[in-house]
Amino acid sequence: MNINSKDDIRLEDILNTTPVAVGWSSVSSGRIEYVNKAFRDLFGYTLDDIPNIESWYSSVSSKPQYYQDVIEPWIKECQESDVAHALKTMLHCKDRSLKQVSVTFSLVGDKRLWYFSDVTDYWIAEKRLRARSEMLEMVAKSSALKDILNVIVKQVQQESPFSLCSVLLFDKANQSLKLGAAPDLPDFYNNAIDGIKIGANVGSCGTAAHLGERVIVDNIHTHRYWKNFTQLAREADVAACWSDPIMSSKGDLLGTFAIYKRFPSSPTDKDFELINFASNLASIAIENFRVQEELERRAHFDHLTGLANRRQFFEQCETILNQSKEAHLSLAIMMMDVDHFKQVNDDYGHKSGDLALQKLAETSLSILRKEDLIARIGGEEFAILLPLTGKKEALLIAERLRANIESCSLFSPDNEKIHITVSLGVAFKQGGRCSVDELLNKADKALYRSKALGRNCVYLLED
Incomplete structure (x- = not known):
């Protein structure tokens, strides 16, 4: 159908009032002959910017062959089925922003009218x-x-x-x-x-x-x-x-x-x-x-001291103990107990008792090596695993723990100085079969010996 100049003016006036972006191109030449105000507002392009439909689609898509790979097959499919179903696509505007649009078209003589609905927000x-x-x-x-x-x-x-x-x-x-x-x-x-x-x-x-x-x-x-x-x-x-x-x-x-x-x-x-x-x-x-x-x-750490809890200690010990068995490596386990801890709670209050345990944990971590593992396994009881550690080195570490805890500065909430000491029992193992419980029991026996000797001391139970 031919559109004469009088019709063009009327049609342009009508299309410029619609909120839908519209343009038309020549079917035979592909030249774009008109775009309405909504089109210019949506994409930022004027008629002078877009000489033909193929170059425009190629420039507004991120894919170089978009017109040949997508638009042409879509047009052909719509014409063969006689139904111009919408194509949803992402197109670049002139300012390089992106718009998600729904595109349809209709044929009027040699003109293909293009309709672009902005569905970006949806x-x-x-x-x-x-x-x-x-x-x-x-x-x-x-x-x-x-x-x-x-x-x-x-x-x-x-x-x-x-x-x-x-x-x-x-x-x-x-x-x-x-x-x-x-x-x-x-x-x-x-x-x-x-x-x-x-x-x-x-x-x-x-x-x-x-x-x-x-x-x-x-x-x-x-x-x-x-x-x-x-x-x-x-x-x-x-x-x-x-x-x-x-x-x-x-x-x-x-x-x-x-x-x-x-x-x-x-x-x-x-x-x-x-x-x-x-x-x-x-x-x-x-x-x-x-x-x-x-x-x-x-689940794995003590809420008060931040140290590993009993569960975490046993899991880690089991792993390291198995490695030690296979490679015949030495290790040591220590049990450490705060001397007369009940008296600290009775004399200064439970808050001071908590502070004492936190101070003990902090002091111990400053002395122990990165590979060592310390856990709070009871109220005032702590277990320490020393991997790849010989008998002499284990005793040295235990003595440093004892001495540093004895000399640490600790004050109650009422600013009263609290003096704490610890007793330590050490068990040593050089390869061979042995469970975590067996080693802990040996360290526990050594701890009782340490207390029997007057507390604030270290005792090693020989393997």
Whole structure:
């Protein structure tokens, strides 16, 4: 059907009032002859920018052969079935942002009218729902935290093209940020920020964690927060960073979520919405992980001293003992008991008794070697495993423990000085078959000998 000039004007006027993006192209030549206002608003392209339909589809898709591989087969399929079913696709706008659109067409003579419906918001909502469901399923299955955080990061990067995202985890003990997930940032960059101390002017993330509030840096190269990190940012090819503190349901800092841009830029309202979405999801994942981690810790460690508990000690001992049997290696086990501990509780109160046990644990850890294992296996009873340790060395370690605990400074909540001592029993084993219970029983007998000798001393029970 031919469209004369009078009809063109009327049709253009009509199409310019519709909220649907519309354009038409010549079927025979492929030349684009008209786009309406909604099309220009949606994609940013004017008629002068897009000479023909093939070149336009190729330029707005991330795939070079998109027109030949997708559009042409779709047009042919629609014509053969006589039904122009919608094609949902992701297209780049002139400003390089992405739009998820539903495309249909109709034929009017030699003109193919194209209709583009923006379904980006629906697509985002659907993708977010899927990402949230996937993350929650992974949380329920106790998947690795890094894998869960990667799901969140990938979703944000998909919604925000040309963005690179990271999740850093807050280490309260060291007041630092540890790498949680940043799959697309360079390894050298991730290594450089892994373990960085939080504080003012420590990039976007270190500052956000320090202040407990969102930090927007639209130009890394000129902002004071990045003064000490501009070279690192240049090498990583990032120029803007927006960071949000990730908070727990109780208001505690869990980490930071950051969106990096390769060019200076400020966030839009949609970016803020995206940051909120990501931070909330990350909060759920990290908080759940911390809860599970705490439950696991309580299952294997003493809540008061932080030392291994009886269960953990026996499991570790069994493993090391089996290795010692096979290789005929030496090891020693010690039993350590606080002398007259009931009297400490009676004289200074149970709070002072707890402080005494915590001080004993702290002092012991400062003396024992990295490979040694100490556990609280009773009220004031402690067991110590010394792998690859000879008789003479075991006695030296036991004596150092005794002397250091005797000389440590300890005060009650009322600032009264408390004096504690310990008795130690040592059992030594050089290869051969022996169970953990047998060794502990020997060390326990040695401990009773130590107490019988007047306490505050070390006794070795020969194998």
